Amino acid sequence: ANGLQCEPGETYIMNVMVSGHPYWVPVYQGFKQAAAAFGCETIFSGTPDYDITKQIASFEQDMVKQPAGMLLHPMQSDPFIEPINRAIDSGTQIVTFAADSPKSNRTAYITSDNLAEAKFAAEEIVKQVGDSAEYAVLENPGQSNHDLRVTALISYMEENYPDMKLVGRQATNQDSNAAYRATASILQANPNLAALWIPEAGSAEGAVAAVLEAEAEVLIMHADVTPTTLEHIKAGNIHMALNPNQGIQGFMGFMATFLAAHPDVFDPFNDYKVSGYNPMQVPYIDNGFAVITKENADSFDLNAYMEGRDPS
Amino acid sequence: MTDDVILKISNLSKSFGPVRALKGVDFELRKGEIHALAGENGAGKSTLMNVIDGILQPDSGEISIDGQRVKIGSPAVAQKLGIGFVHQEIALCPDVSVAENIFMATTNTSRSFLMNYHALEKKAAAVLGELVTIDPSTLVRDLSISHQQLVEIAKALTLDCRVLILDEPTAALTEKEAQILFRIMRRLAGKGISIIYISHRMVEIFDNCDRVSVFRDGCHITTRNVADVVPDDVVNAMVGRVIDELYPRKQSEDERSEDVILDVRNLSERTRFKDVTFQIRKGEILGLAGLIGAGRSEIVKGICRLEGKVSGEMSLNGLPLSLTSYKDSISKGIVYLSEDRKGDGIFLEMPISANVSALKPEQVANALGLIVRYKEEAQAARLAARLNLKFGALTDPVSSLSGGNQQKVAIAKMLWVDPKLIFLDEPTRGVDVGAKAEIHRILRTLAASGVGILVISSELPELIGVCDRVLVVCEGRISGEVSGKDMSEENIMHLASVGGVRPSLH
Amino acid sequence: MEDAVSLTDTPHTRSADASFIRRMLRMRETGLVAIILVLFVAMSIASPYFLTWVNMRAMVMAFAVEGIVVVGMTILLISGGIDLSVGSVTALAMVVAGWLFLNGVDPWVASAISIAVCTGIGAFMGFFVTRVGLHHFIVSLAVMVIARGVCLLGTGGRPLGLYTLPPEFKFIGQGTIGPVPVVILIFLAVVIGFDFMLRRTTLFRKVFYTGSNEKAAAYSGIRTKRVIFFTTTLCSALCGVAGIIYMARFGSAQPTFGIGMELNVIAAAVIGGASLKGGSGTIFGAILGAVLLSVVSSSLALLDVSVYWQDIIRGSILLTAVSIDHYLVKKRA
Amino acid sequence: MEDAVSLTDTPHTRSADASFIRRMLRMRETGLVAIILVLFVAMSIASPYFLTWVNMRAMVMAFAVEGIVVVGMTILLISGGIDLSVGSVTALAMVVAGWLFLNGVDPWVASAISIAVCTGIGAFMGFFVTRVGLHHFIVSLAVMVIARGVCLLGTGGRPLGLYTLPPEFKFIGQGTIGPVPVVILIFLAVVIGFDFMLRRTTLFRKVFYTGSNEKAAAYSGIRTKRVIFFTTTLCSALCGVAGIIYMARFGSAQPTFGIGMELNVIAAAVIGGASLKGGSGTIFGAILGAVLLSVVSSSLALLDVSVYWQDIIRGSILLTAVSIDHYLVKKRA
Numbered sequence A: 001a002n003g004l005q006c007e008p009g010e011t012y013i014m015n016v017m018v019s020g021h022p023y024w025v026p027v028y029q030g031f032k033q034a035a036a037a038f039g040c041e042t043i044f045s046g047t048p049d050y051d052i053t054k055q056i057a058s059f060e061q062d063m064v065k066q067p068a069g070m071l072l073h074p075m076q077s078d079p080f081i082e083p084i085n086r087a088i089d090s091g092t093q094i095v096t097f098a099a100d101s102p103k104s105n106r107t108a109y110i111t112s113d114n115l116a117e118a119k120f121a122a123e124e125i126v127k128q129v130g131d132s133a134e135y136a137v138l139e140n141p142g143q144s145n146h147d148l149r150v151t152a153l154i155s156y157m158e159e160n161y162p163d164m165k166l167v168g169r170q171a172t173n174q175d176s177n178a179a180y181r182a183t184a185s186i187l188q189a190n191p192n193l194a195a196l197w198i199p200e201a202g203s204a205e206g207a208v209a210a211v212l213e214a215e216a217e218v219l220i221m222h223a224d225v226t227p228t229t230l231e232h233i234k235a236g237n238i239h240m241a242l243n244p245n246q247g248i249q250g251f252m253g254f255m256a257t258f259l260a261a262h263p264d265v266f267d268p269f270n271d272y273k274v275s276g277y278n279p280m281q282v283p284y285i286d287n288g289f290a291v292i293t294k295e296n297a298d299s300f301d302l303n304a305y306m307e308g309r310d311p312s
Numbered sequence B: 001m002t003d004d005v006i007l008k009i010s011n012l013s014k015s016f017g018p019v020r021a022l023k024g025v026d027f028e029l030r031k032g033e034i035h036a037l038a039g040e041n042g043a044g045k046s047t048l049m050n051v052i053d054g055i056l057q058p059d060s061g062e063i064s065i066d067g068q069r070v071k072i073g074s075p076a077v078a079q080k081l082g083i084g085f086v087h088q089e090i091a092l093c094p095d096v097s098v099a100e101n102i103f104m105a106t107t108n109t110s111r112s113f114l115m116n117y118h119a120l121e122k123k124a125a126a127v128l129g130e131l132v133t134i135d136p137s138t139l140v141r142d143l144s145i146s147h148q149q150l151v152e153i154a155k156a157l158t159l160d161c162r163v164l165i166l167d168e169p170t171a172a173l174t175e176k177e178a179q180i181l182f183r184i185m186r187r188l189a190g191k192g193i194s195i196i197y198i199s200h201r202m203v204e205i206f207d208n209c210d211r212v213s214v215f216r217d218g219c220h221i222t223t224r225n226v227a228d229v230v231p232d233d234v235v236n237a238m239v240g241r242v243i244d245e246l247y248p249r250k251q252s253e254d255e256r257s258e259d260v261i262l263d264v265r266n267l268s269e270r271t272r273f274k275d276v277t278f279q280i281r282k283g284e285i286l287g288l289a290g291l292i293g294a295g296r297s298e299i300v301k302g303i304c305r306l307e308g309k310v311s312g313e314m315s316l317n318g319l320p321l322s323l324t325s326y327k328d329s330i331s332k333g334i335v336y337l338s339e340d341r342k343g344d345g346i347f348l349e350m351p352i353s354a355n356v357s358a359l360k361p362e363q364v365a366n367a368l369g370l371i372v373r374y375k376e377e378a379q380a381a382r383l384a385a386r387l388n389l390k391f392g393a394l395t396d397p398v399s400s401l402s403g404g405n406q407q408k409v410a411i412a413k414m415l416w417v418d419p420k421l422i423f424l425d426e427p428t429r430g431v432d433v434g435a436k437a438e439i440h441r442i443l444r445t446l447a448a449s450g451v452g453i454l455v456i457s458s459e460l461p462e463l464i465g466v467c468d469r470v471l472v473v474c475e476g477r478i479s480g481e482v483s484g485k486d487m488s489e490e491n492i493m494h495l496a497s498v499g500g501v502r503p504s505l506h
Numbered sequence C, D: 001m002e003d004a005v006s007l008t009d010t011p012h013t014r015s016a017d018a019s020f021i022r023r024m025l026r027m028r029e030t031g032l033v034a035i036i037l038v039l040f041v042a043m044s045i046a047s048p049y050f051l052t053w054v055n056m057r058a059m060v061m062a063f064a065v066e067g068i069v070v071v072g073m074t075i076l077l078i079s080g081g082i083d084l085s086v087g088s089v090t091a092l093a094m095v096v097a098g099w100l101f102l103n104g105v106d107p108w109v110a111s112a113i114s115i116a117v118c119t120g121i122g123a124f125m126g127f128f129v130t131r132v133g134l135h136h137f138i139v140s141l142a143v144m145v146i147a148r149g150v151c152l153l154g155t156g157g158r159p160l161g162l163y164t165l166p167p168e169f170k171f172i173g174q175g176t177i178g179p180v181p182v183v184i185l186i187f188l189a190v191v192i193g194f195d196f197m198l199r200r201t202t203l204f205r206k207v208f209y210t211g212s213n214e215k216a217a218a219y220s221g222i223r224t225k226r227v228i229f230f231t232t233t234l235c236s237a238l239c240g241v242a243g244i245i246y247m248a249r250f251g252s253a254q255p256t257f258g259i260g261m262e263l264n265v266i267a268a269a270v271i272g273g274a275s276l277k278g279g280s281g282t283i284f285g286a287i288l289g290a291v292l293l294s295v296v297s298s299s300l301a302l303l304d305v306s307v308y309w310q311d312i313i314r315g316s317i318l319l320t321a322v323s324i325d326h327y328l329v330k331k332r333a
């Protein structure tokens, strides 16, 4: 091969679940940018549904196209072990992102560190409301990164700030109306509520409506961002949002996949030649996260970002 | 015939909320007899039968079979006890073939694992053969209501039963099928099977039954040997008075008018009927006779645009009439009373008053289009009283009424709009003698006041008794007309079955 | 004697009074009202915050907009139909109006166009049901998928931020008149208006006839297809109205809004006594059903019941409440 | 002469042949088969990858396990019921078996217990429907919520990793016999078995009678409540079976599995000719419905249709296919 360059027609696929979700948009832009730099073709694939069997089917169909590599967001870790291994055996390299399948033979995993996000959020809350206040969380049980953001924050608080009191914990499943209802009730039951941590943006939209309506003084922090919560950040209704660096996730994701498919371009100091495994083995790459506040909010307008770009 | 009592009911009572449908009823059925039940609409006949079949549970009282006290908890139990039941309301599975419907009970108790459709259809054909020709593999939903009634009868005949209950089986049948049924009944009785026969047609009771029990207001009044009484005795016991005039006076010669209300010329439909031409004149009641499936209903439905693609010319009161839909027809005052009351005549789960006003609720609405409920109920109550409807409250659903009273609701519904031209398809289906006479009187009054009336009926005595003129339909064509002295069952039957071959009648 | 005189003097009023109470007791909804009252009392004892104005307002706000969709669904159910697309169509209403607004259209005009689009979707479904002859279930399922697709296509999957909506427009979603939110007033107007019409007008009486027995309705001269077309269209139109209010309320248009809404809405109507076979149901009952579902959810949140227990408790209360209601209705009958 | 002889020699075969073709043409499912064939041909032309063994296998695998649930749902629909809880109950089957396995129970025993639990849930619903008298819709909605809650409670919302499942157990989900995956063989066995029974056995004919007219069936001595209890229970039991196969296939138990599955499954049955009013439907047709849905989804993925267009196209194809099928059925009738 002529160094870091694709053969003509060499294709890389990015496969996700709920493919209409805006989260993937900047990730795929990063993926594409990197691919363009290497002269590679890309395909955005996956299933529009929240359905594991459908995602596996789309994964297997992608394999029919014999891509050189795939950046995969596996909806669940274990069900993908066997398909991933089969794909690698037939010559397609797999890198996971934003959700992992650690027991498979995927070559790398890239994500933002949910624990770091949770820790950052906890420290910020304490900094703003003091270390002996009441706080609450909304959650989305069953989705691992959201779960992690919540449970990590709660245990971090318990360990480091034992006087912080968790007074409400409601499942709102990314539904803004459910979040509105839950937040309104939490506010009722806890007039002294000081802070609210929400692991995703959909629920944050409903929560902020409830807080505004109740004219309560509650510090809201959430992960991810939507145009609406961005506006609330600008207006000071939401204190801060932590947003994964999606572009970097996609860009680095492509790099990892490409290298996995071209292991001959480097020669690590290990036994891969005799043992016969892929030298491109990176258990964990952190793409980092951005802190969105009133001051820098303008840089996070997805519509502005997408201007002049091709979404597919 | 022996005097062994096979079924004995003692002191049985049943209430539906405030309505006491049966009050301490006693009843005995002997082995091998054909026992008629008579009573006004709502007297409690069907309720008693439903109790015997285990569909309803009595509030108190006893049932014994062969001297043994029994509790009949469900139709399945009744079947085990050897009770078969032809229901007043047709209860068949529309999505299933005729053969399977007929042998549903057999299939249910069958020990074999697999169905044998072939054998089933052959057996069904044999059972049906006697009554009527229907392909046993057709789905019941594709049958006309009278054919469904025959399937329902066939179904009961296949049961291996000791007691057979027939609740108004002939209401939608013509003489021909009814005669076949009676033949079968007598044969079964001869084999020792006991039959309970419910009918409002006195002739049938007196021609075919051994004993008759009369019910009134949920009470058992009397049981007599048919040989010992005359029809007037039974009617008297039923309604508490003698009905002196079963049929109203017919149009007299000098009342006859040449004014034509409806003039129908060369009406045809693709497959169902052809070249139908007739007139309804002012003041007369016109009858339409024919065998089952002759196309009587189709012709009438075609005229008021309920069904089919019809060609031909019509005029109403001398003006050309072209209807686009049944709604249009209603707005011109032309209404149709359906023969299938449960299927397309009434809204079973809606209140009586809302049923009665269905053709034109606007009539009791105010300027804003709001229904004024007390007006609706008042008007419904007036019609109900006129038809002698037996009901609890006007807000009760129609499903809580007895079969005959449901029919009266259907008639009330039609009278609601003050029609100019009425087509009645089996109007007195299941209606008792008293109410029947009343309905006939109403029809006569309407006719006299200039309303055009056409009656379809499978009960020839009714046609002959009520109509001034009867047209006979055979295989989709009008095969003849009888009036005056020529109106006899023989003449009508002849025209209905021979059809095209026109005998000399005059 | 005087007694007797006075008795005969006011026979009408007396019987009317007695029958009023009797009618109340006989009403289909009495059982549900009782169950909700019991929940209210229990919750007031369990939590001091329950019976506060703010909590009540929040609770009503939580179902008010969906309640408008419940009205449409109930009428559709009565006519014998069903609509699975309500969630998608509500989302589409937000997206269409939001997109138009972002492209410079006046928000009121944009809303009117959006409601018209939803009405058109209803008419489209009505066409397939009444002319092609397909079942409501399958038609609305397909439309549910299509409308969601249009939402995604129109937004690229991203929520549209509509913070620039003028305040007089946001007023319909966020404003109050006196202490009462405008949303609740709109909700009450829709509910009372349609409840009244459904009970009293000849037009809606035809909806009952059609749902009760379509063939008998046709044989009563009712153009049943038109009636079904009308109820199908009305339901989608009301989704459009709900979508616009949501948009004004949240200041954004979310393409993923309302996923799973259909089950909630149908459940409310069915709990409130609407039959899935058509022919029966009341707006009042359906709204009570929505209230019941909402009170249970709010109460669980208020009591801070563990997330993992909430679903179990919610489902159990639903089942119990419906069983009790059914028992009461049956007993009275 | 020889010709004539041979013709007269096999009159039975001949007429059987002719009637076989005629019966094929008359069959409810012929239209669907034709539509699917057209899709297949179109796809084979559009994509070189479509008609490959791997793609075919992936497509069948995508609906095979859900197909088992479709069988249960179809039978339940025929009896006049409906079940919204299928997704939750399938997830519960995975969670219960997985939890037991992780707590040291033999996986086969764990699976048996889990299927028994699901059967119990079906019986529970059957009780509320037949004894209390509630509607299937509302009962299964409540159970859907409760079962999902139990899944969350039992797992804390996290999937259970079951990679330690013994290989002979995983075989039922991941193994192949020759080139054919075991899952597909199980699926075929269930489908063919129930299709045969539904068409031919006296037991299942009662399901049709009950669904077609419950009263008429009861009057014929059929214990309709038992029949409905049976079909309700059977549907949940088959969800249990499906859950176990999923578990073996994925090597994990996911508490959030199967959200929204009910609509897919009901849609498949309805597309295949099952009536929501009960009384009609076939397994063969329902599976064809599932195939249709699956082929459309797979094709869109294979053709790299933009996600934003996929839903719109999917919904439109669904609507078109159902309309064509309806037209063909009506024309033949």
Ligand SMILES: Nc1ncnc2c1ncn2[C@@H]1O[C@H](COP(=O)(O)OP(=O)(O)OP(=O)(O)O)[C@@H](O)[C@H]1O
Pocket (backbone or CB within 6 Å): B016, B019, B020, B021, B039, B040, B041, B042, B043, B044, B045, B046, B047, B048, B088, B390, B391, B399, B400, B401, B402, B403, B404, B405, B430, B432
């Ligand atoms: N399900 C029910 N609910 C309430 N009332 C009922 C119900 N079924 C019957 N009734 C009432 O019981 C009484 C007896 O009805 P039943 O059907 O036995 O009459 P019937 O003698 O068969 O009359 P018909 O000749 O009209 O068939 C009637 O007053 C009827 O209104």
Ligand SMILES: Nc1ncnc2c1ncn2[C@@H]1O[C@H](COP(=O)(O)OP(=O)(O)OP(=O)(O)O)[C@@H](O)[C@H]1O
Pocket (backbone or CB within 6 Å): B142, B143, B144, B145, B146, B147, B172, B272, B290, B291, B292, B293, B294, B295, B296, B297, B298, B299, B339, B458
């Ligand atoms: N829905 C239907 N589908 C197919 N054929 C029908 C249908 N309804 C009626 N027919 C057929 O049309 C012909 C005329 O039936 P119609 O009901 O008009 O007869 P009728 O003279 O009124 O007798 P009756 O009502 O006593 O059966 C019959 O052969 C009947 O089988």
Ligand SMILES: [Mg+2]
Pocket (backbone or CB within 6 Å): B045, B046, B047, B088, B167, B402, B403, B404
């Ligand atoms: Mg009766």
Ligand SMILES: [Mg+2]
Pocket (backbone or CB within 6 Å): B296, B297, B298, B339, B425
């Ligand atoms: Mg007829």
